[in-house]
Amino acid sequence: MTAVLQARGLGKRYRRRWALSECTLAIPAGRVVGLVGPNGAGKTTLLHLAVGLLSPSAGAIEVLGGQPDSDPRHLGRVGFVAQETPTYSALTVADHLRLGAHLNPGWDSQLAGSRIEQLGLDPAQRAGKLSGGQRAQLALTLAIAKRPELLLLDEPVASLDPLARREFLQGLMEVVAEHGVSVVLSSHLVADLERVCDHLVILVASRVRLAGDVDDLLASHHLLIGPRRDLATLPDNQQVISARHTDRQSTLFIRTDAPILDPSWTVEQVSLEDIVLAYMSQAAGTRPGRGPGLGVQR
Amino acid sequence: MVIEFHLNVRSGVSPYLQLVHQVRQAMRLGLVREGDQLPTVKDVVSRLAINPNTVLKAYRELEHAGLVAARPGVGTFVTTTLSDASLAAHGPLRRDLQRWIAKARQAGLDDESIEALFGDTFRSATEAGVA
DSSP states (O other): OOEEEEEEEEEEEETTEEEEEEEEEEEETTOEEEEEOSTTSSHHHHHHHHTTSSOOSEEEEEETTBOTTTOGGGGGGEEEEOTTOOOOTTSBHHHHHHHHHHHOTTOOHHHHHHHHHHHTOOTTSBGGGSOHHHHHHHHHHHHHHTOOSEEEEESTTTTSOHHHHHHHHHHHHHHHHHHOOEEEEEOSOHHHHHHHOSEEEEEETTEEEEEEEHHHHHHHEEEEEEEOOOGGGSOTTOEEEEEEEOSSEEEEEEEOSSOOOOTTOEEEEOOHHHHHHHHHHHHHHSSTTOSTTOOOOO | OOOOOOOOTTSOSOHHHHHHHHHHHHHHTTSSOTTOBOOOHHHHHHHHTOOHHHHHHHHHHHHHTTSEEEETTTEEEEOOOOHHHHHHHHHHHHHHHHHHHHHHHHTTOOHHHHHHHHHHHHHHHHHHHHO
16 A cells, blocks of 8 residues: 655754654555654654655655655645644634635635535634634635645644534544545544544654554554563563563553463453553653653664 | 444444444344445444544445445445344353353352353453454
């Protein structure tokens, strides 16, 4: 399957600090990708590199087969909704649509118009007077009416109430169902990602910790509970992500593609949230000298 | 619409399997019969705010199992009725289970141990079947 976004050794440095480093990633077409990680992990930097707002300090990034920062033409094929879903507060909803039509060659004014109507937005309303949920929907409408092949969204639902959040994601998923657009969506809200995403990328401390299809990740991660166990005695094909021990009991969070045959373990299924938390805390806790605060590497 | 899907994100069961289970369950209980149309992908997506690929994957799996068929441009339709055949199998299975429970009691297991053993075996069998 072709990649809509491919990064090889991608890095971005701000003065002495690497906001993103050695990022190698291939995101297949037709997916809804969840990009997760703690604040400052490099999520926004990666998205800004993908739309050409930033240029790489190291490595390369290809989006839809082109380099975003050197080829402005193909930006028409990428939709981007920045953090806080910005709109022009003094302009009306109708002004935004006119602006979109002027700036984008492939603008679908019928799609834009019918979405605004479906959302019940008043075209004469100034964007500054809209609610947070309405503003996010307007920003999403602008991004999809240019009929992009790839839609990038930077924490679009972070500031929305639960109802507005659900409505936003419903709208987004309808677009995916109808137009087959690929989506990369950064968020802290793992419960939302669990519903909408079929591919997950975990960024921690400026590096990619885990990337893969959600179903594969759910099938290959397990929680093992059993009598206390020396980790050195585990089979080679079991990778320990996190381990906790009491005097008598061991609780292991492991990744393996092989079946777990050892009858001394009670095997529990894990959720996507368990996986995200396990990888995020692995990076925070178990590797001294490589914590999030120490961004200077190589 | 014949059935409405729901999603439990805390269950640890992947969303597409939840949809598959819900269709099978509805068929088993006789709520869904041959000829019924399943909700369209767009309906499910806009109601649950879930990934369309999840719905497609669930419907594909049901198709592979020979339970539904997709008519391009129209929708996905149920092609068999599960409940009659499987309801008939309930009786003998129940008797097998009763015999097994009696054996477990004879071996000295209390109710809690029996439940734990059944649940554990069921889960590991389900996992083996899924993987």
